[in-house]
Amino acid sequence: MDNNTPEDEFPEDEFHFGKFPPGTFPTPEELAAQDLADRKRRIELADYFAATFDKSDPREIPRAEQNHIMQFDELDRRLANPRQTLVRDYLGNPWVKPLAEISPEKLEEELDLLLEFMYLYGIAVDFLADVSYEEAYRFITEELLDVETTNMAGTGMTTHFIYEEFYPNDEYDVKMWGGEFLYTLLRRGMDEASIWVAKDELRDPKGNSVSRKALLRMFDRFRSRYSAVTNIEVEPIDCNVDGDHAVVKMATTYTGIKAMPTSMIKTIGHSTLWLKRDDVDSWSVTRARIAGWDALEGL
Numbered sequence: 526m527d528n529n530t531p532e533d534e535f536p537e538d539e540f541h542f543g544k545f546p547p548g549t550f551p552t553p554e555e556l557a558a559q560d561l562a563d564r565k566r567r568i569e570l571a572d573y574f575a576a577t578f579d580k581s582d583p584r585e586i587p588r589a590e591q592n593h594i595m596q597f598d599e600l601d602r603r604l605a606n607p608r609q610t611l612v613r614d615y616l617g618n619p620w621v622k623p624l625a626e627i628s629p630e631k632l633e634e635e636l637d638l639l640l641e642f643m644y645l646y647g648i649a650v651d652f653l654a655d656v657s658y659e660e661a662y663r664f665i666t667e668e669l670l671d672v673e674t675t676n677m678a679g680t681g682m683t684t685h686f687i688y689e690e691f692y693p694n695d696e697y698d699v700k701m702w703g704g705e706f707l708y709t710l711l712r713r714g715m716d717e718a719s720i721w722v723a724k725d726e727l728r729d730p731k732g733n734s735v736s737r738k739a740l741l742r743m744f745d746r747f748r749s750r751y752s753a754v755t756n757i758e759v760e761p762i763d764c765n766v767d768g769d770h771a772v773v774k775m776a777t778t779y780t781g782i783k784a785m786p787t788s789m790i791k792t793i794g795h796s797t798l799w800l801k802r803d804d805v806d807s808w809s810v811t812r813a814r815i816a817g818w819d820a821l822e823g824l
Contacts, residue, residue: 563645570642576617612686613670615678616646621666624659632658639665647677649685654697656688664688693806699771700761702808703798707815711754711779715745723801723809730814747818751781751790762795769802777816792817 627635636658650665674684706721719741729735758778765772777796782789794816800808
């Protein structure tokens with residue numbers, strides 16, 4: 526946005542600094558209606574799972590301005606004196622059906638009810654990669670319910686658990702770290718992308734051993750051909766993990782903008798990244814052949 530544009534040139538129903546479009550934030554009436562619906566649903570699901578809570582359970586306090594203040598006070602107390610409890614006890618010791626007793630056609634519905642119940646009572650479960658309904662239900666009912674967590678009742682906070690923290694998914698991680706490197710290199714340049722480049726075992730695009738300084742310089746020269754890069758799309762299409770090393774191929778689209786002379790060059794192709802697991806259980810790039818790299822051949 527041009528900061529020199531007069532404010533009265535913007536239509537009233539469009540966003541500009543200092544204003545938000547109508548409906549951006551819920552009204553007090555909408556918040557009250559949602560709170561009432563949540564409370565009703567909590568009671569329904571607590572009955573369904575036979576969960577029992579103390580009558581003074583602060584999670585049942587309606588949403589209101591004064592209760593936000595109470596929640597902040599309670600959060601301070603919980604952080605100062607944390608108390609551990611089992612997830613099962615935090616959720617009122619719910620009764621859950623054994624996996625073996627649920628028919629396959631009912632499993633998705635039962636899992637959705639359980640996840641909704643847990644979320645409404647302050648426990649969320651996130652699955653970053655695809656997990657079967659059977660495994661998700663088994664994980665929650667046979668493992669997660671018996672995990673210790675900090676009791677945050679009354680604070681308005683939701684405690685999140687991530688399945689992949691219990692069962693790491695190397696393929697998902699490789700795709701994520703490789704995608705972060707490639708997108709950042711194209712969008713921001715080498716200064717920011719360098720944190721995803723490994724310290725050793727480095728090779729140039731042709732596979733020749735190279736120093737980290739030399740590889741960073743190659744990446745930088747590749748990116749510096751453009752004054753800006755826009756319309757970036759990076760999508761993993763193939764991945765192979767072999768122990769602590771991996772190769773991921775990504776469909777890559779971007780538009781490079783050159784300032785002098787002004788021009789726009791659209792690149793569509795495949796990028797291949799080689800990665801290794803590093804000491805903190807993340808992945809770093811050791812070699813890359815990026816769509817549009819051909820101009821650097823021989824450097």
